[in-house]
Amino acid sequence: MREGNTNSIRPMLRTVIVTLMLVLSLAATGQERSLLSFIATDSAIDVQLLIDWRTLHKSKSTRAYQPAELVIQPTQGAELKLKGKVRVRGRHRLDICSFPPIKLKLDKSSLTRHGFSELNEFDIVHRCQSGDQYEQFILRELLAYKLYELISPVHLKSQLIRLHYSYPDGTKAHQSSYAFLVEDKEELVSRLGARHYKPSLVSRGAIDRMELLRVALFQFMIGNTDWYILNRHNLEFVGIPGHNLLVPIPYDFDYSGLVDATYAAHHESLEVQDVTIRYYQGWCHSEEEVEAALQVFREQKLRMLALPETILGLNERSVKHAVNFLNGFYSVIENPQKLRNQIIRHCDMWPVQP
Numbered sequence: 370m371r372e373g374n375t376n377s378i379r380p381m382l383r384t385v386i387v388t389l390m391l392v393l394s395l396a397a398t399g400q401e402r403s404l405l406s407f408i409a410t411d412s413a414i415d416v417q418l419l420i421d422w423r424t425l426h427k428s429k430s431t432r433a434y435q436p437a438e439l440v441i442q443p444t445q446g447a448e449l450k451l452k453g454k455v456r457v458r459g460r461h462r463l464d465i466c467s468f469p470p471i472k473l474k475l476d477k478s479s480l481t482r483h484g485f486s487e488l489n490e491f492d493i494v495h496r497c498q499s500g501d502q503y504e505q506f507i508l509r510e511l512l513a514y515k516l517y518e519l520i521s522p523v524h525l526k527s528q529l530i531r532l533h534y535s536y537p538d539g540t541k542a543h544q545s546s547y548a549f550l551v552e553d554k555e556e557l558v559s560r561l562g563a564r565h566y567k568p569s570l571v572s573r574g575a576i577d578r579m580e581l582l583r584v585a586l587f588q589f590m591i592g593n594t595d596w597y598i599l600n601r602h603n604l605e606f607v608g609i610p611g612h613n614l615l616v617p618i619p620y621d622f623d624y625s626g627l628v629d630a631t632y633a634a635h636h637e638s639l640e641v642q643d644v645t646i647r648y649y650q651g652w653c654h655s656e657e658e659v660e661a662a663l664q665v666f667r668e669q670k671l672r673m674l675a676l677p678e679t680i681l682g683l684n685e686r687s688v689k690h691a692v693n694f695l696n697g698f699y700s701v702i703e704n705p706q707k708l709r710n711q712i713i714r715h716c717d718m719w720p721v722q723p
Contacts, residue, residue, distance in 0.1 A: 403488045403556055404451075404480060408443050409528060413547065413681055415442040417533040418493075420455055422542045429457050429469060438537070439475065449483060452476045458492065462623075465632050466497035468543075473550075488556040495532055495548035497623075497632065501684075504546050506623065506630045508683045511549045512691060513591050513622035515676060519669045520587050523561065523580075523609060523616050526552040529681060547682050551620065554605050564608040566615055570599055571606055577614040578652065582662045584617050585651030589712065590666070590698040592626025592647050593619075594635045594720065627694050636720035645694065647701070653716035656709075663702055670699060 408414050417440040425435050434454040441449040453475035463469050471493040480489055494510065496503040514527040528550045534543035558565045566575075576598070584604070588596060596603040596619060606615040624633040626645035635641045641648055654662075666673075677683060677691040701707045 401486050402484070403559075404475070404483075404485045405488075405491065405526060405528060405550060405552055405556060407485065408441060409526070410444050411679075411681075412444060413529045413531045414444065415533065416440070416530040416548075417535055418455070419535045419537050419539065421537060422534060425455065425457065425471075426467075426469075429463050432456050432458070434474065436537075437473070439473070451483070452479045453489070455493075462497060462632075468496050468498065470494060486559075488553070488559060490553035490555060492551040492553070493532070493548055494551060494623075496546050497630070499544065502631070504682070505684060505687045506628050507547055507549065508680055509628040509687055509691065510623050510625075512677055512680050512683065513593075513625060513627055514549075514551070514620075515680070516591065516673055517587055517619065519672055519676070520665055521580075521583060521618075523607070523618055525557060525605075525618060525620055526560075554607075557605070557618070558607055561607065562610055566606040566608060567601070571601055571615070573598070575615050576606070577612055577616055578654070579658065579662060580612070580614075580616045582651055582654055582658065583665070584619050585649065586659075586662055586666065586712070588619060588625075589647055589649045589651070590695070591622060591628075592645055592694065593622055593624060594639060594648050594650055595621065595624035596650070597719070627691060629690065629694075638720035647698070647711065648718075649712050649715045650719055651712070651716055654713070656713055659708070659713050666698075666702065 419438040419440070420435050428435065434456045437453050437455045439449075439451045439453060441451070443449065453473060455471050455473050457463060457469040458472040459470040473491045473493055475489040475491075477487040477489050480487060494507060496507055511527060511529060514525065517524050530548050530550060531545060532548040533545045534541065536542050552560075554565050557563070581598070588594070598604065598617070603619060603621040605618040605620065607618060609616045622628060623630050624635075624644060626643075626647065629645055633644045635644055635646075635648060639648055673695055674692055677688040683691075701711050
């Protein structure tokens, strides 16, 4: 009788142990999960940012951090309230924008309290000025980030949000607008198991040539010249497992022809007046190397041309502009003469350092 009871208890005990291990495993996984991965969705997340907006604007020259509270409404689950701080970032847009770009730094204790990892920094990309036109520029720039995801597995993640501007007391500061979050480099290297490389200058011999070629072709595709290798301007460099040399990752695309913002311009040394006129800035490569790097662009053509339609909030005019602009790129790479003249032979033609 006693032996029978023991035999009946053992399966129950094993079930309890397995269940407990599963719960503990899920809890551990939850603690390691980043906030950005938790809120990831194809739709827009409602985010209320409560700060003293007047003080933030006055602190543009000092880049001083201001106390902030972030209220996030995920697509599923309860509302999240997170303490943190923000400051302005960027250079040129500080002078021309009423709404400068923002660096957000959340309290790590606030994140861990909700079961998230301590990856606490994000860039908030939002409109430069008020009005629908500037909101469209933001959505076009988000499109550029999403396009690069189709080109390279080594990219910065982004998340569309509906940003609600509020003062600390909850009163409305500005009209709500589309914006997006960009993954910080610390989360990037954590996600990829990589290491971040951030010297003031980058040696040419330290960079993976073929990876840089892919970046240069992408920048040409979106009509962007606002990047520079040696001083890491709008480029992150990371060491990736399986790569002997550094892999470049581009960001900040608002000066591109794809976005075509009213304030955007090529570098003055290029003597090209219109950002919708492409200018290739890659290193010199053989025709075989360029063709190999272009393979992924050709394979992803249909997905790229369909992507503008999937960006929430992008209006008909912006979709048409994006599709036409991308088709312009394909008209170059699908024409052997244009490919040689505008890319293969048009190499090592950098502007002066930004």
